[in-house]
Amino acid sequence: xxxxxxxxxxxxxxxxxxxxxxxxxxxxxxxxxxxxxxxxxxxxxxxxxxxxxxxxxxxxxxxxxxxxxxxxxxxxxxxxxxxxxxxxxxxxxxxxxxxxxxxxxxxxxxxxxxxxxxxxxxxxxxxxxxxxxxxxxxxxxxxxxxxxxxxxxxxxxxxxxxxxxxxxxxxxxxxxxxxxxxxxxxxxxxxxxxxxxxxxxxxxxxxxxxxxxxxxxxxxxxxxxxxxxxxxxxxxxxxxxxxxxxxxxxxxxxxxxxxxxxxxxxxxxxxxxxxxxxxxxxxxxxxxxxxxxxxxxxxxxxxxxxxxxxxxxxxxxxxxxxxxxxxxxxxxxxxxxxxxxxxxxxxxxxxxxxxxxxxxxxxxxxx
Numbered sequence: 001x002x003x004x005x006x007x008x009x010x011x012x013x014x015x016x017x018x019x020x021x022x023x024x025x026x027x028x029x030x031x032x033x034x035x036x037x038x039x040x041x042x043x044x045x046x047x048x049x050x051x052x053x054x055x056x057x058x059x060x061x062x063x064x065x066x067x068x069x070x071x072x073x074x075x076x077x078x079x080x081x082x083x084x085x086x087x088x089x090x091x092x093x094x095x096x097x098x099x100x101x102x103x104x105x106x107x108x109x110x111x112x113x114x115x116x117x118x119x120x121x122x123x124x125x126x127x128x129x130x131x132x133x134x135x136x137x138x139x140x141x142x143x144x145x146x147x148x149x150x151x152x153x154x155x156x157x158x159x160x161x162x163x164x165x166x167x168x169x170x171x172x173x174x175x176x177x178x179x180x181x182x183x184x185x186x187x188x189x190x191x192x193x194x195x196x197x198x199x200x201x202x203x204x205x206x207x208x209x210x211x212x213x214x215x216x217x218x219x220x221x222x223x224x225x226x227x228x229x230x231x232x233x234x235x236x237x238x239x240x241x242x243x244x245x246x247x248x249x250x251x252x253x254x255x256x257x258x259x260x261x262x263x264x265x266x267x268x269x270x271x272x273x274x275x276x277x278x279x280x281x282x283x284x285x286x287x288x289x290x291x292x293x294x295x296x297x298x299x300x301x302x303x304x305x306x307x308x309x310x311x312x313x314x315x316x317x318x319x320x321x322x323x324x325x326x327x328x329x330x331x332x333x334x335x336x337x338x339x340x341x342x343x344x345x346x347x348x349x350x351x352x353x354x355x356x357x358x359x360x361x362x363x364x365x366x367x
Contacts, residue, residue, distance in 0.1 A: 007348035010326035011154050011301060013197040015343040020251040038247045043240050051250050058253035062263055063186050072208040073236040073246050078176045081193040082108040085172055086115035088218045088228050093145040097121050099138060099164060102129040102153030103332060108174060129156040131296035138164055146170040152178040155330040157303030158296045163188050178300050180256065181342055182267035190214055196245065199342045201252050205245035266342055273340045273349040274299040280356045287364045291333060305335035311363055312336060324352050
Protein backbone atom coordinates (compact mmCIF):
# COMPACT_ATOMS: atom_id res chain seq x y z
CA UNK A 1 0.00 0.00 0.00
CA UNK A 2 1.37 3.43 -0.94
CA UNK A 3 1.05 6.14 1.70
CA UNK A 4 -0.53 9.29 0.32
CA UNK A 5 1.64 12.42 0.47
CA UNK A 6 0.59 15.61 2.21
CA UNK A 7 1.64 19.15 1.35
CA UNK A 8 4.58 19.81 3.67
CA UNK A 9 4.98 23.53 4.40
CA UNK A 10 7.80 22.94 6.88
CA UNK A 11 10.62 25.47 7.11
CA UNK A 12 13.10 22.61 6.87
CA UNK A 13 13.84 19.85 6.28
CA UNK A 14 11.47 20.63 3.47
CA UNK A 15 9.77 18.94 0.55
CA UNK A 16 11.95 17.39 -2.12
CA UNK A 17 10.80 17.25 -5.76
CA UNK A 18 8.77 14.11 -6.32
CA UNK A 19 10.84 13.02 -9.37
CA UNK A 20 13.96 13.19 -7.18
CA UNK A 21 12.41 10.98 -4.51
CA UNK A 22 11.15 8.54 -7.12
CA UNK A 23 14.53 8.19 -8.79
CA UNK A 24 16.29 7.72 -5.46
CA UNK A 25 13.69 5.11 -4.53
CA UNK A 26 14.16 3.18 -7.76
CA UNK A 27 17.89 2.88 -7.19
CA UNK A 28 17.95 2.70 -3.39
CA UNK A 29 18.89 -0.99 -3.14
CA UNK A 30 21.34 -1.11 -6.04
CA UNK A 31 22.64 1.59 -8.35
CA UNK A 32 22.60 0.64 -12.05
CA UNK A 33 25.87 -1.02 -12.98
CA UNK A 34 27.18 -0.75 -9.41
CA UNK A 35 25.28 -3.37 -7.44
CA UNK A 36 25.13 -1.45 -4.16
CA UNK A 37 23.18 1.42 -2.69
CA UNK A 38 24.18 5.07 -2.68
CA UNK A 39 23.88 4.71 1.09
CA UNK A 40 26.70 2.15 1.07
CA UNK A 41 29.12 3.12 -1.65
CA UNK A 42 32.60 4.46 -0.94
CA UNK A 43 33.30 8.16 -1.31
CA UNK A 44 36.52 7.08 -3.06
CA UNK A 45 34.64 5.14 -5.76
CA UNK A 46 34.55 6.16 -9.39
CA UNK A 47 30.75 6.39 -9.15
CA UNK A 48 30.91 9.01 -6.41
CA UNK A 49 33.65 10.94 -8.18
CA UNK A 50 31.34 11.24 -11.19
CA UNK A 51 28.43 12.27 -8.94
CA UNK A 52 30.46 14.96 -7.24
CA UNK A 53 31.81 16.30 -10.52
CA UNK A 54 28.38 16.50 -12.16
CA UNK A 55 26.85 18.06 -9.05
CA UNK A 56 29.46 20.81 -9.11
CA UNK A 57 29.12 21.29 -12.87
CA UNK A 58 25.33 21.61 -12.57
CA UNK A 59 25.66 24.13 -9.75
CA UNK A 60 28.11 26.17 -11.80
CA UNK A 61 25.67 26.16 -14.70
CA UNK A 62 22.70 27.19 -12.55
CA UNK A 63 24.57 30.06 -10.88
CA UNK A 64 26.79 30.93 -13.86
CA UNK A 65 29.69 30.43 -11.50
CA UNK A 66 33.10 31.53 -12.83
CA UNK A 67 36.21 29.37 -12.53
CA UNK A 68 37.76 31.53 -9.79
CA UNK A 69 35.11 30.33 -7.32
CA UNK A 70 35.46 27.08 -5.39
CA UNK A 71 32.52 24.80 -4.53
CA UNK A 72 32.71 22.87 -1.26
CA UNK A 73 30.41 20.07 -0.10
CA UNK A 74 30.59 20.20 3.71
CA UNK A 75 28.62 19.24 6.79
CA UNK A 76 27.59 21.02 9.98
CA UNK A 77 24.87 23.23 8.51
CA UNK A 78 24.87 26.99 8.32
CA UNK A 79 25.42 27.02 12.08
CA UNK A 80 28.97 25.73 11.65
CA UNK A 81 29.56 28.37 8.98
CA UNK A 82 28.63 31.02 11.57
CA UNK A 83 31.94 30.05 13.18
CA UNK A 84 34.02 29.06 10.16
CA UNK A 85 33.50 32.37 8.37
CA UNK A 86 34.98 34.54 11.16
CA UNK A 87 37.67 31.98 11.99
CA UNK A 88 38.91 32.11 8.41
CA UNK A 89 38.24 35.75 7.52
CA UNK A 90 38.11 37.79 10.75
CA UNK A 91 40.81 36.32 12.97
CA UNK A 92 43.73 38.75 13.14
CA UNK A 93 41.81 41.56 11.43
CA UNK A 94 40.25 44.75 12.76
CA UNK A 95 36.53 44.01 12.57
CA UNK A 96 33.74 42.37 10.63
CA UNK A 97 30.43 44.03 9.75
CA UNK A 98 27.02 42.36 10.14
CA UNK A 99 23.54 43.28 8.99
CA UNK A 100 21.03 41.79 11.44
CA UNK A 101 17.56 41.15 10.03
CA UNK A 102 16.31 38.22 12.12
CA UNK A 103 17.08 35.22 14.27
CA UNK A 104 19.67 33.61 12.01
CA UNK A 105 21.74 36.72 11.41
CA UNK A 106 21.60 37.31 15.17
CA UNK A 107 23.14 33.89 15.76
CA UNK A 108 25.77 34.46 13.11
CA UNK A 109 26.73 37.71 14.83
CA UNK A 110 27.03 36.04 18.22
CA UNK A 111 29.43 33.44 16.86
CA UNK A 112 31.54 36.04 15.03
CA UNK A 113 32.06 37.92 18.30
CA UNK A 114 33.96 34.89 19.62
CA UNK A 115 36.63 35.60 17.00
CA UNK A 116 36.95 39.38 17.02
CA UNK A 117 35.23 42.74 16.92
CA UNK A 118 31.91 42.96 15.15
CA UNK A 119 30.19 46.14 14.01
CA UNK A 120 26.42 46.01 13.58
CA UNK A 121 25.69 48.06 10.48
CA UNK A 122 21.93 47.81 10.91
CA UNK A 123 19.56 45.84 13.12
CA UNK A 124 15.84 45.32 12.80
CA UNK A 125 15.46 44.04 16.34
CA UNK A 126 13.74 47.19 17.64
CA UNK A 127 11.09 46.74 14.92
CA UNK A 128 10.64 43.03 15.72
CA UNK A 129 12.46 42.08 12.51
CA UNK A 130 9.64 43.05 10.18
CA UNK A 131 11.82 44.37 7.35
CA UNK A 132 15.25 44.51 5.78
CA UNK A 133 17.14 47.81 5.59
CA UNK A 134 16.96 50.26 2.74
CA UNK A 135 20.32 50.73 0.98
CA UNK A 136 20.87 54.20 2.46
CA UNK A 137 20.50 52.79 5.98
CA UNK A 138 23.60 50.59 5.72
CA UNK A 139 26.93 52.43 5.95
CA UNK A 140 29.81 50.22 4.84
CA UNK A 141 33.09 50.58 6.78
CA UNK A 142 35.93 50.47 4.29
CA UNK A 143 38.25 48.60 6.67
CA UNK A 144 35.88 45.73 7.51
CA UNK A 145 37.18 42.22 6.87
CA UNK A 146 33.81 41.43 5.30
CA UNK A 147 30.12 42.32 5.41
CA UNK A 148 27.77 39.47 6.36
CA UNK A 149 24.04 39.32 5.69
CA UNK A 150 21.31 36.68 5.65
CA UNK A 151 19.46 36.84 2.36
CA UNK A 152 16.23 35.33 3.72
CA UNK A 153 15.19 35.03 7.35
CA UNK A 154 13.25 31.78 7.65
CA UNK A 155 11.68 32.59 11.01
CA UNK A 156 10.50 36.16 10.45
CA UNK A 157 9.80 35.83 6.72
CA UNK A 158 11.81 38.81 5.47
CA UNK A 159 14.06 38.71 2.41
CA UNK A 160 16.49 40.96 0.58
CA UNK A 161 15.30 41.66 -2.95
CA UNK A 162 18.84 42.74 -3.92
CA UNK A 163 22.26 42.39 -2.34
CA UNK A 164 23.74 45.10 -0.10
CA UNK A 165 26.25 47.28 -1.94
CA UNK A 166 29.62 46.83 -0.21
CA UNK A 167 32.13 48.26 -2.69
CA UNK A 168 35.53 46.59 -2.26
CA UNK A 169 34.60 44.96 1.06
CA UNK A 170 33.97 41.21 0.60
CA UNK A 171 30.30 40.28 0.79
CA UNK A 172 29.44 37.09 2.72
CA UNK A 173 25.95 35.60 2.64
CA UNK A 174 23.99 32.99 4.54
CA UNK A 175 21.66 31.93 1.72
CA UNK A 176 20.31 28.80 3.38
CA UNK A 177 16.62 29.41 2.83
CA UNK A 178 16.58 30.92 -0.66
CA UNK A 179 19.55 29.12 -2.24
CA UNK A 180 18.78 28.14 -5.85
CA UNK A 181 15.33 29.76 -5.67
CA UNK A 182 16.29 32.62 -8.02
CA UNK A 183 19.21 33.89 -10.11
CA UNK A 184 21.78 36.00 -8.25
CA UNK A 185 24.71 38.13 -9.46
CA UNK A 186 27.21 35.67 -8.05
CA UNK A 187 30.27 37.83 -8.72
CA UNK A 188 29.05 40.32 -6.13
CA UNK A 189 29.65 37.66 -3.48
CA UNK A 190 32.98 36.71 -1.96
CA UNK A 191 31.54 33.78 -0.01
CA UNK A 192 28.09 32.23 0.06
CA UNK A 193 26.94 29.30 2.17
CA UNK A 194 23.70 27.37 2.49
CA UNK A 195 22.29 24.36 4.23
CA UNK A 196 20.77 22.15 1.55
CA UNK A 197 17.59 21.17 3.40
CA UNK A 198 15.36 23.98 2.13
CA UNK A 199 15.73 24.02 -1.66
CA UNK A 200 18.71 21.89 -2.61
CA UNK A 201 18.49 18.49 -0.93
CA UNK A 202 18.19 16.73 2.42
CA UNK A 203 19.61 17.75 5.77
CA UNK A 204 23.27 16.88 6.25
CA UNK A 205 24.83 18.78 3.34
CA UNK A 206 26.13 22.35 3.40
CA UNK A 207 27.22 24.14 0.24
CA UNK A 208 29.99 26.73 0.44
CA UNK A 209 30.97 28.85 -2.56
CA UNK A 210 34.03 31.04 -2.07
CA UNK A 211 36.16 33.25 -4.26
CA UNK A 212 39.72 32.15 -4.79
CA UNK A 213 41.38 35.30 -3.43
CA UNK A 214 39.85 34.70 0.02
CA UNK A 215 42.17 31.75 0.54
CA UNK A 216 45.08 34.18 0.86
CA UNK A 217 43.38 35.87 3.83
CA UNK A 218 43.08 32.73 5.94
CA UNK A 219 45.45 32.66 8.94
CA UNK A 220 47.59 29.65 9.71
CA UNK A 221 46.94 27.57 12.80
CA UNK A 222 43.25 26.88 12.35
CA UNK A 223 41.95 23.38 13.18
CA UNK A 224 42.33 21.33 10.02
CA UNK A 225 38.62 20.66 9.47
CA UNK A 226 37.71 24.31 10.06
CA UNK A 227 40.13 25.70 7.46
CA UNK A 228 38.54 26.29 4.04
CA UNK A 229 41.89 25.58 2.40
CA UNK A 230 41.74 21.98 3.60
CA UNK A 231 38.51 21.35 1.73
CA UNK A 232 39.64 23.21 -1.36
CA UNK A 233 42.86 21.17 -1.56
CA UNK A 234 41.06 17.87 -1.04
CA UNK A 235 37.98 18.70 -3.14
CA UNK A 236 35.71 18.14 -0.14
CA UNK A 237 37.17 14.67 0.43
CA UNK A 238 39.45 15.29 3.42
CA UNK A 239 36.97 13.28 5.48
CA UNK A 240 33.99 11.17 4.41
CA UNK A 241 31.46 13.57 2.87
CA UNK A 242 27.67 13.07 3.08
CA UNK A 243 27.58 10.81 0.04
CA UNK A 244 23.83 10.19 -0.14
CA UNK A 245 22.99 13.86 0.46
CA UNK A 246 25.32 14.90 -2.36
CA UNK A 247 23.69 12.30 -4.62
CA UNK A 248 20.26 13.78 -3.86
CA UNK A 249 21.64 17.28 -4.41
CA UNK A 250 22.75 16.13 -7.87
CA UNK A 251 19.24 14.86 -8.60
CA UNK A 252 17.78 18.21 -7.48
CA UNK A 253 20.12 20.13 -9.80
CA UNK A 254 19.15 17.87 -12.69
CA UNK A 255 15.48 18.57 -11.91
CA UNK A 256 16.11 22.31 -11.88
CA UNK A 257 17.97 22.21 -15.18
CA UNK A 258 15.96 19.64 -17.10
CA UNK A 259 12.39 19.94 -15.80
CA UNK A 260 12.21 23.53 -14.56
CA UNK A 261 14.60 25.07 -17.09
CA UNK A 262 16.93 26.86 -14.70
CA UNK A 263 16.65 29.52 -12.01
CA UNK A 264 14.79 32.16 -14.05
CA UNK A 265 11.63 30.04 -14.48
CA UNK A 266 12.06 28.75 -10.92
CA UNK A 267 12.02 32.32 -9.63
CA UNK A 268 8.92 33.16 -11.66
CA UNK A 269 7.10 30.15 -10.24
CA UNK A 270 8.16 31.05 -6.71
CA UNK A 271 6.86 34.60 -7.16
CA UNK A 272 3.55 33.23 -8.40
CA UNK A 273 3.22 30.89 -5.42
CA UNK A 274 4.00 33.56 -2.84
CA UNK A 275 1.65 36.08 -4.45
CA UNK A 276 -1.27 33.67 -4.08
CA UNK A 277 -0.88 33.70 -0.29
CA UNK A 278 0.02 37.37 0.09
CA UNK A 279 -3.08 38.30 -1.93
CA UNK A 280 -5.26 36.45 0.56
CA UNK A 281 -3.55 38.23 3.46
CA UNK A 282 -3.86 41.66 1.84
CA UNK A 283 -7.52 41.22 0.93
CA UNK A 284 -8.60 39.80 4.29
CA UNK A 285 -9.18 43.26 5.83
CA UNK A 286 -7.01 42.37 8.82
CA UNK A 287 -8.28 38.86 9.53
CA UNK A 288 -4.86 37.64 8.38
CA UNK A 289 -2.04 39.99 9.46
CA UNK A 290 1.31 39.59 7.75
CA UNK A 291 4.44 39.88 9.88
CA UNK A 292 6.75 41.40 7.27
CA UNK A 293 6.48 44.82 5.65
CA UNK A 294 5.26 44.34 2.05
CA UNK A 295 8.54 45.58 0.51
CA UNK A 296 10.53 43.05 2.58
CA UNK A 297 8.31 40.02 2.21
CA UNK A 298 9.93 36.66 1.67
CA UNK A 299 9.03 34.54 -1.33
CA UNK A 300 10.11 31.47 0.62
CA UNK A 301 8.53 31.86 4.07
CA UNK A 302 5.16 33.60 4.41
CA UNK A 303 4.43 34.54 8.04
CA UNK A 304 1.12 35.80 9.43
CA UNK A 305 -1.16 35.96 12.47
CA UNK A 306 -4.89 35.55 13.05
CA UNK A 307 -7.06 37.62 15.42
CA UNK A 308 -6.33 35.30 18.39
CA UNK A 309 -4.46 32.14 19.34
CA UNK A 310 -7.64 30.09 19.55
CA UNK A 311 -8.27 30.74 15.86
CA UNK A 312 -4.64 29.95 15.07
CA UNK A 313 -4.96 26.58 16.78
CA UNK A 314 -8.17 25.86 14.90
CA UNK A 315 -6.50 26.86 11.63
CA UNK A 316 -3.61 24.46 12.22
CA UNK A 317 -5.92 21.63 13.25
CA UNK A 318 -8.24 21.98 10.27
CA UNK A 319 -5.42 22.55 7.80
CA UNK A 320 -3.66 19.37 8.87
CA UNK A 321 -6.88 17.41 8.47
CA UNK A 322 -6.80 18.50 4.83
CA UNK A 323 -3.19 17.47 4.28
CA UNK A 324 -1.79 21.01 4.69
CA UNK A 325 0.91 20.30 7.25
CA UNK A 326 3.69 22.04 9.23
CA UNK A 327 2.10 25.49 9.15
CA UNK A 328 2.84 26.47 12.73
CA UNK A 329 4.97 29.58 13.07
CA UNK A 330 8.24 29.62 14.95
CA UNK A 331 7.79 30.00 18.71
CA UNK A 332 9.63 33.34 18.71
CA UNK A 333 7.15 34.87 16.25
CA UNK A 334 4.04 32.75 16.73
CA UNK A 335 1.16 32.54 14.33
CA UNK A 336 1.43 30.72 11.02
CA UNK A 337 4.17 30.17 8.51
CA UNK A 338 3.99 28.62 5.06
CA UNK A 339 7.33 27.73 3.52
CA UNK A 340 7.03 27.74 -0.26
CA UNK A 341 10.37 26.33 -1.30
CA UNK A 342 11.15 25.16 -4.83
CA UNK A 343 9.64 21.70 -4.46
CA UNK A 344 6.27 22.93 -3.16
CA UNK A 345 4.00 22.48 -6.18
CA UNK A 346 1.64 25.21 -7.33
CA UNK A 347 -1.35 22.99 -6.58
CA UNK A 348 -0.26 22.78 -2.93
CA UNK A 349 -0.20 26.56 -2.64
CA UNK A 350 -3.57 26.81 -4.34
CA UNK A 351 -4.96 24.30 -1.83
CA UNK A 352 -3.66 26.46 1.03
CA UNK A 353 -5.08 29.62 -0.55
CA UNK A 354 -8.51 28.03 -0.96
CA UNK A 355 -8.46 26.82 2.64
CA UNK A 356 -7.50 30.27 3.93
CA UNK A 357 -10.39 31.86 2.06
CA UNK A 358 -12.84 29.25 3.33
CA UNK A 359 -11.53 29.52 6.90
CA UNK A 360 -12.03 33.28 6.93
CA UNK A 361 -15.53 32.89 5.52
CA UNK A 362 -16.44 30.61 8.43
CA UNK A 363 -14.65 32.38 11.31
CA UNK A 364 -14.53 36.09 10.53
CA UNK A 365 -17.18 37.43 12.91
CA UNK A 366 -17.20 40.82 11.22
CA UNK A 367 -18.90 39.45 8.14
